[in-house]
Amino acid sequence: MADFISRISVVCFAASYGVALIFEASRLWFRSGVRGITMIGFVTAGLFAHSLYLIWRSTTLPSMPLSSAFDWYLLAAWLLAAGSLWMTLSNPRTPVGLFVLPIVLALIGAAELSSREPFPQSPATQIWGVIHGSFNLVMSVAIVLGGLAGGMWLIQAGRLARKQAPIQGFRMPSLEKLSIWSSRMTVIAATSGSFGFLSGIILNIVNQQRGLIGSVPWTDPVVLRMGALVAWLIVVAATARTMRQHAIGRRVTAVLSLVSFTMLTLSILWGVLGNTQHGLAPTQESAFLSAGLVEDAS
Amino acid sequence: MSLTFAGGNHRTVPIELREKLAFSSEQATQALARFQQQFPGSEAVLLSTCNRIELYAADGERGGPPPPDELAIFLAECRGVDPSHVGRALGGEQGTAAVKHLFCVAAGLDSMVLGEPQIVAQVKQAWQLAQQSGTTGPLTGELFQAALRAAKRVTNETVVGRERLSIPSIAVADFASGVFERFDDKRVLLIGAGKMAAETLRYLGDAGARNIRIINRSIERAHELAERLGAHTGNYNDLSHELIEADLVVSTTGATEPVVSLSLYQEIERQRQGRPLVILDLAVPRDFDSRIGGRPGVWLYSIDDLSQACDSNRRRRQKELPAALTIVEEETRRFMGELHHRSTVPVIEQLRAGWNETGEVELHRLFHKLPELDENSQQEIRQAFERYAAKMLHPPMVSLRSESKAGPPHRLLEALRRLFDLKE
Numbered sequence: 001m002a003d004f005i006s007r008i009s010v011v012c013f014a015a016s017y018g019v020a021l022i023f024e025a026s027r028l029w030f031r032s033g034v035r036g037i038t039m040i041g042f043v044t045a046g047l048f049a050h051s052l053y054l055i056w057r058s059t060t061l062p063s064m065p066l067s068s069a070f071d072w073y074l075l076a077a078w079l080l081a082a083g084s085l086w087m088t089l090s091n092p093r094t095p096v097g098l099f100v101l102p103i104v105l106a107l108i109g110a111a112e113l114s115s116r117e118p119f120p121q122s123p124a125t126q127i128w129g130v131i132h133g134s135f136n137l138v139m140s141v142a143i144v145l146g147g148l149a150g151g152m153w154l155i156q157a158g159r160l161a162r163k164q165a166p167i168q169g170f171r172m173p174s175l176e177k178l179s180i181w182s183s184r185m186t187v188i189a190a191t192s193g194s195f196g197f198l199s200g201i202i203l204n205i206v207n208q209q210r211g212l213i214g215s216v217p218w219t220d221p222v223v224l225r226m227g228a229l230v231a232w233l234i235v236v237a238a239t240a241r242t243m244r245q246h247a248i249g250r251r252v253t254a255v256l257s258l259v260s261f262t263m264l265t266l267s268i269l270w271g272v273l274g275n276t277q278h279g280l281a282p283t284q285e286s287a288f289l290s291a292g293l294v295e296d297a298s
Numbered sequence: 299m300s301l302t303f304a305g306g307n308h309r310t311v312p313i314e315l316r317e318k319l320a321f322s323s324e325q326a327t328q329a330l331a332r333f334q335q336q337f338p339g340s341e342a343v344l345l346s347t348c349n350r351i352e353l354y355a356a357d358g359e360r361g362g363p364p365p366p367d368e369l370a371i372f373l374a375e376c377r378g379v380d381p382s383h384v385g386r387a388l389g390g391e392q393g394t395a396a397v398k399h400l401f402c403v404a405a406g407l408d409s410m411v412l413g414e415p416q417i418v419a420q421v422k423q424a425w426q427l428a429q430q431s432g433t434t435g436p437l438t439g440e441l442f443q444a445a446l447r448a449a450k451r452v453t454n455e456t457v458v459g460r461e462r463l464s465i466p467s468i469a470v471a472d473f474a475s476g477v478f479e480r481f482d483d484k485r486v487l488l489i490g491a492g493k494m495a496a497e498t499l500r501y502l503g504d505a506g507a508r509n510i511r512i513i514n515r516s517i518e519r520a521h522e523l524a525e526r527l528g529a530h531t532g533n534y535n536d537l538s539h540e541l542i543e544a545d546l547v548v549s550t551t552g553a554t555e556p557v558v559s560l561s562l563y564q565e566i567e568r569q570r571q572g573r574p575l576v577i578l579d580l581a582v583p584r585d586f587d588s589r590i591g592g593r594p595g596v597w598l599y600s601i602d603d604l605s606q607a608c609d610s611n612r613r614r615r616q617k618e619l620p621a622a623l624t625i626v627e628e629e630t631r632r633f634m635g636e637l638h639h640r641s642t643v644p645v646i647e648q649l650r651a652g653w654n655e656t657g658e659v660e661l662h663r664l665f666h667k668l669p670e671l672d673e674n675s676q677q678e679i680r681q682a683f684e685r686y687a688a689k690m691l692h693p694p695m696v697s698l699r700s701e702s703k704a705g706p707p708h709r710l711l712e713a714l715r716r717l718f719d720l721k722e
Contacts, residue, residue, distance in 0.1 A: 156476060163603040165472045165610055175574065176479040245571040247595030 005056045008049050010074075014108045016046030017081060017101050024097035028170060036092060043085045043097065050078050069271075072133060073111035077104045079141050093171045099148045110268055128203040135196030136226075139189050139233070140264060146185030147261020150254035153178040157251065179250045182257045183240050189260065190237035193230040200226070225267050229260075236260055300362045301397060301441060304369035304390035305345070305352030308410050311387045319377050319384075321346035323427060329376040330431035336372065337364050341435035343428040343442065345403070347420045349410050351388075354400060356437035366390020397441065398630045404445040405452040406459055407622055412615050413458035418449045441633070448629035455625060456618040463611055465604045466498040469578045470505055472607060474546055477576050477597050481507035487544035488512045488529070489537070490551035491519040494580050498548050499527050513540060515551070538562065542569045546576045549585040557585040567593065578604075631703065638702035645711050646695060648720045653687045 020042035023035055054074060061067050084100035156172040166172070173181075200223075204216055216223055236256040243249030311319065321329060326344045333342045333355075340363045341356040353373055355363035364372070370388040374381040391399050399408070404421045406413040425442040428434045434442075453459045462468045478484055486507050488495050491514045499510060510529035513536070514520035520531045532540050541547070541558065551557055563586075577598040579586045584600050591598030661683060665676055694714060701707035714720065 160473065160476050160597055163473075163599060163607070165468065165607040166476070172476070174475060174479040175477050243572075247567070247570075247572045247574075247593070249572050250574070251594070 005052050008053045008056065010053070010108060010112060013046040013050040013053065014105060016042050016049065017104050017108075020046065020097060021101040021105070024095055024101065027095060027098075028167070039097060040085070040088060043081065043088070043101075047078070047081050047085060050074070050081060054078060068116050069114035070111045070116040072137065073107050073114055076137055076140055077107035077111065079137070080104045080107065080144060083141070083145065091173060094173055095170055099152065103144055103148075128199055128206060132196055132199040132203050135192045135199060139193040139196055139230075142185045142189035142192060143233070143257075143260050143264045146182050146189055146257040147264075149178045149181035149185060150257030150261070153182060153250070153254035154258070157254075175250065179253065182250075182253050183244075186233070186237045186240050186253065186257055186260075190230075190233040193226075193233045197226060197230045222271060225270065229263055229267060232263060233260060300393055301354065301356045301437065302363045302366050302369060302390060302392045303352055303354045303396045303399060304366040304373060304388055305350060306388045307350035307352075307408065310389060311351070315379075315383070315387055316349070316351065318379050319346075319351045319373060319388075320348075321351065321377070323423075325376070326424075326427055327431050329373075330428060330433045332376060333372065334431075334433055340364065341428075341438040342433040343424055343438050345421060345424040347417070350403070350408075352403070354396070354438065354441070356435065356441065366392065394630060394634050397444075397633055398626060400441065400445045401448040401626045401629055401633075402623075404449040405622060405626060406449070407452070407619065407626065411463060412612075412619065413452075413460075413622075414463075415453075415459050418446065421445060421449075437637075440636070444629060444633040448626055451625045451629065452622045456621045458615050458618045458622045463608055463615075464497075465580065465601065465608060466494060466501050468607050468611070469498055469548075469580070469599060469604050470501040473597065473599055473604075474502070474576050474578065475505065477574055478545070481505045481546075484509065484545035485543055486510045487532075487540050487547045488523075489547065489549040489557060489585060490514055490581065491516070491523045492550035492552070492580070495548055495550040496523060496527065498578060498580065499529070502546070502548075503527065507546075511540060511544070513537065538566050542566050544575065545573060546578070547586075548578045548580065550580045551585050553581070553585060554583060556583075556587045558587065558590065560587045560589045563587070563590045563593065563596075570595075580604075634705075635699075635703040638706045639699055641706055642698045642702065642711060645714055645720060646691070646698070649694070649714065649718055650687070650691060652718065652720070653691065657683045657687055 020039050023039040023042065027035060054071070057071060057074075061071075080100055081104045084097055084104065087094070087096040087100070152172050153175060156175055156178065159166070159172070160175070172178070207216075236253075236259075239256060240249070240253040243252050246252075306316075306319075308316070321344060326346055329344055330342060333340070333344075333353075337355070337357075339357060343354045345352045345354070351373065353369050355369060357363040363369075367390070369390060370384055371381040373388065374384045390396075400421075402408045404418055406415065406417050409417055421442065425434070425438075428438065462471055474481075481502060484507060486499070486502055486509065488499060488510065491512060499507075502510070510524075510527065511532045512520045512524045512527075512529050513532045513534045514523075515534055517531065517534075523529070524531045537557070541563070549557065572595060574595045574597065577586055577590070577596065579598060579600045582601055586598060586600075588598070588600070590596055661680060664679070665671060671679070698707055698710060701710050
């Protein structure tokens, strides 16, 4: 069994999601009685392999979950794939996979381009690291889901404004439902983003005070980008709340959610392709200090 | 073993004649009883709807069921119509063409409104009535089950029966449901009390709408409709207040000028506190100023907008017709293949019985010669004989099934009869 699990690769579940996406996209062109169940089968198979892969990583690496950028992206992809499956099962006539699965695949792609080196951790900072990573994960997933809801809202509103009947196989959820999703995700993203940023500050302070590994300068591009993103999310959540009783409020929330999603995408791209000290392995000196501290602590 | 049908529909039989030939369910029961007396041994199902009168007959035992022209005369006589008046109005088909016709009928492909769903229920009812009358049998049983299966496939695999065609159903299912997730917490305002309003409210009721308010210049008509639909009435003079409270408006007045002008809407817009408003303006001339549709949060649909969606759905249904006909062809071929295969059953049974009989004789002789064989060994040998017989029978059965797909395998059956000395 262990041998079987260890042979599961990223390609296995990425391919399953890819095939599921092709099946989902085919609903735009033709009808089929077995497509839905086949598509769900491929997502489930992908999710199963994905879960086994993450479990295998967690048993072979000491500091899971979220021990590296690679794992972080894979966990985010797993959450979205699970969400996609759940939404597909609860809304079988809505092409949820068509929107979510490309993002799942993009996150898996980002994981492949990211470092698999574990984030520098010491026993003193590990808990803050996990809290920081978890809040950021929730924020990112909420931004993605909010952005998707916003995008779908705009598509649905466009269709209704043009007075067109729904396209075959492309029945969107109602504006009411999308609006609720979008505004809820906005609040969740702002809240978790704020806590994620705060826990990051605490993590950095602890590291700096002890002159330890993983210390990030305040001017680090990732810190600045994340700070800006969190500030933006707070503005979006406040705007969405203020505009709730305006006729254009729902449209504004949808557009802002989509902008948040774009900002997150750019931020991830920048993170994957750019240079940063954030989350990098310790230098030789700090690694030495870290080892000394660990010895002291023990 | 064959099938026939005679009858006509909205295309072939003029309305005056259709009215005369139509059967109530009581008359249909009497007609089926008469059929049994007149054609003993034949099976029959009578389908009578607003748009068609068709009699399906089958006979697996005799030379065949009555031919279509005889069935047409029977139908006319049952309804007291002079058969000579029926003339060319009632047509008919036999064999594969009759099967294909029934499959098309059940799938709604022969209906006045392409793909209309009510016909499936009507076909089912006709079949049940024939069952109760005792005029069904194995052939019509399989035929009607196959027809319902074909109809189900057409519904599931094409959009022929799915796209909505009535304005109220499109208004509710494609537009109002695109804005609102649920209707049980929404306030519906009906302005006017026209026929289309009542139908739209019926769809809204099915979708869950409970809080319905009707306002009309004539309060009596509003009361009457409200009572029928379980709604409340309001004062027509409180139109502004009602518009502030409403989430969905259905308007069907006979007013010659717009009932709600842009300025009136702008006056109340702020008091709505940003809640979306769906307006289904089903009146001609329109009750709402079209510029209101441009206001944020307002989704205004006039009867023309909804008619266009209807036309577009109708075109989509028409586009799916070839796919639906392909399904009907497939199901017809499958059914006819099975029907032809049924005719081979007596030959196969004779063949099997002959082989089993010979096997039994040989087994008896063998066991007699080998008395030391215990019961288990005997059983093993018996099973081996049975397996051998089954394997030897397999190739001719496969050939028969394969031949049956193209038609009754008369030549193959004849060859088997002659080769194995089987009786007719």
